[in-house]
Amino acid sequence: MGMFGREQLAMMVRPDRVHRALYSDPAIFELEMQRLFGRAWLVVGHESQIPAAGDFLTTRMGRDPVIVTRHADGTVKVMINRCSHRGSTVCEDARGHCAEFVCPYHGWTYRTDGSLRFVPLAHGYGRDVERKKSELGLVNVPRVESYRGFLFASLAADGPTLSDFLxxxxxxxxxxxxxxxxxxxxxxxxxxxxxxxxxxxxxxxxxxxxxxxxxxxxxxxxxxxxxxxxxxxxxxxxxxxxxxxxxxxxxxxxxxxxxxxxxxxxxxxxxxxxxxxxxxxxxxxxxxxxxxxxxxxxxxxxxxxxxxxxxxxxxxxxxxxxxxxxxxxxxxxxxxxxxxxxxxxxxxxxxxxxxxxxxxxxxxxxxxxxxxxxxxxxxxxxxxxxxxxxxxxxxxxxxxxxxxxxxxxxxxxxxxxxxxxxxxxxxxxxxxxxxxxxx
Ligand code: FES
Ligand SMILES: [Fe+2]
CATH class of the missing domain: 3.90.380.10 (Naphthalene 1,2-dioxygenase Alpha Subunit; Chain A, domain 1)
Structure with a gap:
């Protein structure tokens, strides 16, 4: 990226005006996905959409597709909707209920907390896949919180608490x-x-x-x-x-x-x-x-x-x-x-x-x-x-x-x-x- 340094960005936001590039430059948009949508708390849904274990919905955090699930232990998980094998989304339904997510491409199978349960023909991937199974789950979004039933998540591991943010x-x-x-x-x-x-x-x-x-x-x-x-x-x-x-x-x-x-x-x-x-x-x-x-x-x-x-x-x-x-x-x-x-x-x-x-x-x-x-x-x-x-x-x-x-x-x-x-x-x-x- 590098095209827009911090000083340059600062020059584009004045107290009473902003530069038109903030609305129209694709490079600025890419930076926004990383720095703004990649950091802020984002509303991802509401508890009532996933009341029971196994319920899920799909949405986006910025441009990234995510799955929001109610896991077996009752907690809400937000996971990047991207198979760890070759990258297909594992779920395209807007909302539903399931025991596990099966990737449509080669059948890698994930639990509702994202952990990898099963890989068809696992031996074919070499010893690596069996050994690394615990690292090959769906990536969990690091922070998930709710306020009065509204579900929020942040792609950043650190940052203000939801309460400070709101x-x-x-x-x-x-x-x-x-x-x-x-x-x-x-x-x-x-x-x-x-x-x-x-x-x-x-x-x-x-x-x-x-x-x-x-x-x-x-x-x-x-x-x-x-x-x-x-x-x-x-x-x-x-x-x-x-x-x-x-x-x-x-x-x-x-x-x-x-x-x-x-x-x-x-x-x-x-x-x-x-x-x-x-x-x-x-x-x-x-x-x-x-x-x-x-x-x-x-x-x-x-x-x-x-x-x-x-x-x-x-x-x-x-x-x-x-x-x-x-x-x-x-x-x-x-x-x-x-x-x-x-x-x-x-x-x-x-x-x-x-x-x-x-x-x-x-x-x-x-x-x-x-x-x-x-x-x-x-x-x-x-x-x-x-x-x-x-x-x-x-x-x-x-x-x-x-x-x-x-x-x-x-x-x-x-x-x-x-x-x-x-x-x-x-x-x-x-x-x-x-x-x-x-x-
Ligand atoms: S891309 Fe998901 S199993 Fe191959
Ligand atoms: Fe209007």
Whole structure:
């Protein structure tokens, strides 16, 4: 690599701008896979996807394919999905249950902790294979931890603990899980997958960008304004109408909401439009039933506190964006400098009325579905940005909105000058530079 030394990288990240190469240069992307995705804690899944011994799912850590398993002893293992013989992935199923993984190429067989159990015609490989069997298992990812059911792994043996990494951002996971009357959430339904021809950073920047909806989503806002007003009780389509109308909130409202960042490039948007309310239709009868169940389980006072949180998207840098209000979690898979896939999962609040889950599905279809009016607009803009930043003219990408007005908040957070401050992007690049230049 060597093309980009540490000083050169540092010159490309200024307080209020970054060099376009960070989005468009394949050599930078390769470095990111090693230094950023190779070091950070990455969200790999949720405990509910692998409840029993032998359950597994496959995903990626950065570009590396991995298998996440529940081993016989109950522990979660994360292993590189690469056969120790000649390198084939040993499993391509998204999710399943098995006693062992058999490589499809020549039958090397691995246990659910990755250890090598059996090699067909082992003698044919020479004495070496028998002797080295213990070293020829699937490579285990060195660090695996979970926070309130969410599974994280790091490809680096050393580094900050998960708790230090998450810092104040852990409260966004708390918000999502505390909303469940039974105190747990579970992955439910299918997975939306959307690919775009653009850099992986674009989606994490966009999810905390309160200025774009009035422009990017203008056509769906107009369609929602033309539609009949939401009914009481809500119909399925009303969630779409409310969401799209809210995207057209006046700029003064977007300016007034809160936006925070933490160390390691994380961030969240809160105080989301408090009324006519995106926050899960608090006035509708279904919500009243849900509130009752929550109060029954955790008490009136605590329930009021839990429901008073109006947090919108939270970003766990560099691979996850999630939100508790409608229980969506998106994992970002970088494939190449200009190619990304995002997987979206929906969660069920354990102990909540079934209608709450229907709301989740309605929201998922409206905002994260592949035929969504909202998502398709965002995807087009990502591809336009990529196209523009691949052009040779102009070196800098400006991230100056709100620069100079951000302030340290109580604790370990920083608050944007206004709700449309580009603080989250500046903070993501500050973290980026630390990862990319650390020894
Ligand atoms: S590549 Fe897996 S057994 Fe040969
Ligand atoms: Fe958007």
């Amino acid at each position: 810092g104040p951002l852990s409260s966004s996971f708390d918000d999502m899980v505390d909303r469940a009357p039974d105190g747990e959430v579970e992955v439910a339904g299918g997975v939306f997958k959307h690919a775009y021809h653009g850099n992986w950073k674009l989606v994490l920047e966009n999810h905390l960008d309160g200025l774009h909806p009035n422009y990017v989503h203008a056509s769906s806002v107009q369609a929602a304004r033309d539609a009949p007003d939401p009914a009481q009780p809500e119909r399925y389509a009303d969630i779409a109408i409310r969401q799209m109308r809210q995207n057209g909130a006046p700029e003064a409202i977007w300016e007034s909401i809160g936006i925070w960042t933490t160390d390691f490039g994380h961030g969240y948007m809160a105080d989301y439009h408090s009324d006519s309310r995106l926050v899960v239709g608090m006035d509708n009868p279904v919500f009243a039933g849900y509130r009752e169940r929550l109060e029954h389980k955790i008490g009136k006072e605590r329930a009021a506190k839990v429901l008073s949180v109006t947090r919108w998207n939270s970003i766990v840098y560099p691979n996850c964006s999630f939100m508790g209000q409608f229980r969506q979690l998106r994992i970002v898979h970088p494939l190449a400098v200009d190619r990304t896939i995002v997987y979206t999962y929906s969660f069920r609040l354990k102990g909540a009325p079934e209608q709450m889950y229907r709301d989740t599905i309605a929201f998922a279809n409206v905002v994260n579905g592949t035929a969504s009016w909202v998502l398709t607009d965002d995807l087009e803009v990502y591809e336009r940005v990529q196209k523009g930043l691949t052009a040779q003219a102009g070196d800098w990408v400006y991230l100056a909105r709100g620069y100079g007005g951000d302030a340290d908040d109580a604790g370990r957070t920083r608050r944007g000058a206004t709700g449309t401050s580009e603080l989250p992007i500046r903070s993501q690049f500050a973290a980026w530079l630390r990862y990319m230049t650390a020894e």
